[in-house]
Amino acid sequence: MAGNESIPIQVIREEERLDVTQDEASLDQTSRPFESARTRACVLLGSAILQLPIWGFAMSYGVFQEFYSDNWTLQGSRSLTGIIGTTSNGVMYLSMPFLFALFTRRWARKRRTAACCGVILTCLSFLLSSFSTNVWHLVVTQGVMAAFGCALIYSPTTLSLGEWFRTSNRAVAYGVVLSCKNIVGSACPFLLRGLLDHFGFRLTLRAWTVMVAGTSILAIFLIPTHPSSLSWDSHRSRKIPWQFLRHQTFYIYSVAIILQSSGYGIPQTYLNTYAHEVTLLSQTSATLLLTIFNLPGIVSSSFFGYLSDNKRFPLSATTTTSISALSSALSAFLFWGLTSQGSMALLVLFSLTFGFFAGGYSATWGGVINEMEREAAQRNEAIDTGMVYGLLNGARGIGYVSGGLAGVPLLKAGSVSSVGGFGYGSSYGPLIIFTGLSTVFGGVGVLWEGRKLLRFV
Template sequence: MGTRIETIALQEPSLGHEPDQEVSRPEMSDESIRPADARNRDSSRARLSALAGNAVLQLPIWGFAMSYGVFQEYYSSNWTFAGNRDVTGIIGTTSNGVMYLSMPILFAMFTRRWAHKRQLAALCGVALTCLSFLLASFSSHVWHLVATQGVLSALGCALVYSPTTLSLGEWYSTKNRAVAYGIVLSSKNIVGSTCPFLLRALLDRYGFRMAMVSWMAITAGTGLAAIFLVTTPSTTVAQTRTSHPSTRKIPWHFLKHQTFYIYTVAIVLQSSGYGIPQTYLNTYAHDVTLLSQTTATLMLTIFNLPGIMSSSFFGYLSDNPHFRLSASTVTFISATSSAVSAFLFWGLTSPGSLGLLIMFSMTFGFFAGGYSATWGGVINEMESEAAERNEAIDTGMVYGLLNGARGVGYASRQCLVAGGCYGGAKGDFSAEADN
């Protein structure tokens, strides 16, 4: 007897009736049909609500991490803390690394056993994030900034991201999964494009401490409002509460196949390079190309702006039924194009070469910024392979591990900073500008 194929994490919510029962009753009254129609409408509203909620949540989750270059530049000219100012260079990569490395654990926790606690966990994540920014406003030493902005806030944001993203994947499990992920990632890039100006305005008007308090209020308001839009599918809650503990174990069959490892290595390599311009582009523009603070902040916006289109674009490439490309082809387009962009435009940038820096920000931001949107196609491919092998697969857990691979990439970038491999290059910025 063959093994039953099941998709565990990203299930399409049941409509509450068996298809066989519908076939056995060819004639149905309007009264019997109406409840099913109502359930269909409720399901559609819940899917759209989950999509809208996840889109809004990109602001409290990623707003600070994607705009940290503004703080990096602010610290360089407004240093009032004890300790080595150069240590602040690790805060941005630490924040991203902690977030992504914690996601496999959090995805595993909320995939099945504690699926009914997802909303509560997200609320706790908002509370932890707000606490971290409040504590950051009282910082007096550089390690306080690392602990609050780099670690504590990242843990809180990951606690918001993991359960809400799992619910989104379950609502869009059977179709348009990559498109849904792409739309949310486009919202993430909208956040990355607008927040640098918002945070720069807060820093210039109120100073560091009040800017942190203001950002805490923004995080609380948007986070609390959006979390209640993201509900867990009722079928997921019912399964986790009624199923036997042994049936809630996560299948790990995909770890026996090379597809998972190929994409994992690719994600590690891509993310290890992606964090460099995101952290230092603002400082580089100010010190090397001698731009004003406002124009340097604009570079960060130009860097994130193309990702609004590219995330939806790469998601569409993965889900488009007319000329659907393989996951390997879509990821190759993103990775290769961003590498060529960095080699040609960033590599040739010199003092005063504003045009090349703008070209780099736009092209690298488009192709590298849309890389995460290719993961929907990767998951679809792994799910199809599991079906061919008659194996179970937990696609929610796979998505969590792909995020973890990105965290490994950020961690490797962090090791380079700690070892001084890029610190020397960063120190050469001002020297090159002096020349």
């Protein structure tokens, strides 16, 4: 009886799938004349330019953290500035699942308007932060308001990028944009460091406001919404299948992402200050470390994406996430933890290795989604991979915020008592240990996989 009951369900799902496929095919045929090479080039150029206003501040916040530490003029606890960078990343990633869902179909016509509102909010936030007199002003304006504004720019424009490259070279398009993001993360620290040294943080934030406004408005109008989204009838859109929330695999990898992200944001925030205060490096050398930290991301994402999709020697999601997590933890424990005064070489080695292995962790999510797709197919269930990807970004945001909140008390604890020699004996010792432990648990899927294997022993 159970077997007979599954037949009509399968037929209905197959008919729905065919209907949606036919609808999408007809939309592609209708919109094909609009998909000129010139339009796609403009979309790609606009998406590449947007990486500067969206990620430039978040990926370079360590420079501001160092400046605040050396030139404190605000009221409130100086240590609170440590949560701004991680909170900024957290708010951005936490917003993405909701914003992607809003602008996928029903509000597709409002994408450009929403992105422009994001520009206004971001510029207003940075402008207000330049008038800050208390540290909580920076937390609210830079860590929350500006971050949400950047997410409001990122979500609708990224959806349009994926739609314009739906039928050809989508992977190449995303690869180009991701490379531009890491180029921004490598160049902006020097740009912002120079502005801070010459003009101070208030004029620097106002100059950054002008750069955000100029580059964002130009780029947004280079990215039109795809005709297929504009012509989609909202009442015909499919309901999101939530069956994947009943399976443990989703939660195992979500927890792993939260743990890995909580440690990944710590070096981005504190590495510059550590290099200047503990290893006594110059400000230029400390800024160089942040650039070196972001550089490997240009190639590591492609590398881990290749490992996840490699057809000749396929690796499971468990394996790829574990390679990234374990290697990142070893880098933190062996290179960052063993640094001492003047040990520039070890910090460079840490920046390169941790930046490569931890920076490529999010590229393993493709393998995670593939694994969840296979499980859904085995259970004869539908799955919306876009929604899954959005929720994984949300988990990353939780990790960033958690790491930022944990960093302040850990730094205070390190200033009271040391935990050994070298870097471990400094006030940053607890932060180093936290970074290593949290990133190693990003490979918690190994434990889950081992548990499943034991069932067959």
